[in-house]
Amino acid sequence: MQATNPEISTLIGLAEQGDEASADKLFTVLYRALHRLAKRQLARQGVVTVSATTLIHEAYLDMAAQEGRSFPDRGRFMAYAARVMRGLIIDHVRNRLAIKRGGQFELTSLSTNVADVIDDDQELTRISQALDELAHTDNSLSQIVDLKFFCGFSFGEIAEMVGVSERTVHRKWEKARIYLYRSLRADLPL
Amino acid sequence: MSTLTPDQWQEVSPYLDEVLEIDPENRAAWLRSLGERDARLASMVQSLLDDKLQLEQRGFLERPVLSAGPRLTGQRVGAYTLISQIGQGGMGSVWLARRSDGRFERQAAVKFVNFALTGPATEERFKREGTILGRLTHPHIAALMDAGISTDGSPYLVLEYVGGGIDLTGPFFQSLGTNGRSCGTCHVASDGMSVSAGDVQQRFLLTQGNDPIFRTVDGSNCDHNIDVSTFQGRYQAYSLLRTRA
DSSP states (O other): OOOOSHHHHHHHHHHHHHHHHHHHHHHHHHHHHHHHHHHHHHHHHHSSEEEEEHHHHHHHHHHHHHGGGOOOHHHHHHHHHHHHHHHHHHHHHHHHHHHSSSSOOEEEEEEEEEGGGGOOOOHHHHHHHHHHHHHHHOOHHHHIIIIIIOOOHHHHHHHHHHHHHHHHHHHHHHHHHHHHHHGGHHHHHH | OOOOHHHHHHHHHHHHHHHHHSSSSGHHHHHHHHHHHOOHHHHHHHHHHHHHHHHHHHTTTSTTTTTOOOOOOOEETTTTEEEEEEEETTTTTEEEEEEEEETTOOOOEEEEOOOGGOSHHHHHHHHEEEEEEOOEEEEEOOOEEEEOOOTTEEEEEEEEEEETOOOOHHHHHHHHOSSOOOOOHHHHSSSSOOOOHHEEEHHHHTTOOOOOGGGGGSSBBBBOOOTTTSSHHHHHHHHHHHOOO
């Protein structure tokens, strides 16, 4: 963390009080941190894939170690990190489509399972916009989509992170899917 | 029906919660009873449930954007439940896992070979890898905790998860799981060439696994590509290790 950056714990605190500027700043700081971490992992491992879940876990450990006791618990951190990860992933898909492997890193399985995943940054962008709308009404629903759909966490993991039962996570996921389907149906490819 | 307004969503949300908790076969009755009290609300819930059916048929958001190959997350392998994929190479994948029986909190790494490659030779190789790893003990080398064949027939190794330390998908571990035409210095060093596991261990320690001797080109083969099934090959592999040491 650069000295010029306010601590992430401070930013999360302010963002939770509804300070928009801090929320924006938090997004930027986390985005850079995750991106840097992804690159560092690649440099260290010499492999071409990084998994989003590993990235987020490591980011948490990294930052918690740097900022010490005042750092928020994993659940509070994830709420923000998962949203940032969504942005990183969409940018990544976009870049990958724009420049085929032009020095960018590969996130897990985008390189190996392209046929099976949504390979269209516009569709992802629409999902993302709908999620931001959903977040205004029910933030916990959009958070679960970030963790599940974008980052690839399982229901069990999400339940642990968010501190609710797996059943609740499952129900919220179903609700969020219904909401998104309703908002996006007109634009979905058949 | 068009997109719900935030107000409509707020209104229908608790009913949706309720109906989703009910077994599908009892939902019709629940809806009828709601309809008697509030027909408009009931039809709103009904149309959302119709959407649910549709989106399920279309597999909407079914697979994560960054899908991890075969959907193994949450599956049990021996005494372990797979949490998330932490690495993938040409020869297989490595998963973060935790014990399912709750006996230890400790996390583990489960390593699979590529299903496509699975065959008697692969199993043999895995057995060998298990043997070699079982002998190696060092803080930087993950200890072998378990090994076996999963219910779908894939051989696997369970390694201690060394978070933040050495990467289990790194060159060293890739080199330990290559195919039959592999380099003796990398893969069967402890096996009949008077090169002990200790030698390999030390070598790895000195080079942090960055020595090409431990590196693989594509995750499925080491740089040397020596056929150690012949005497010539084993000799070549052994010389290589000695000269590089």
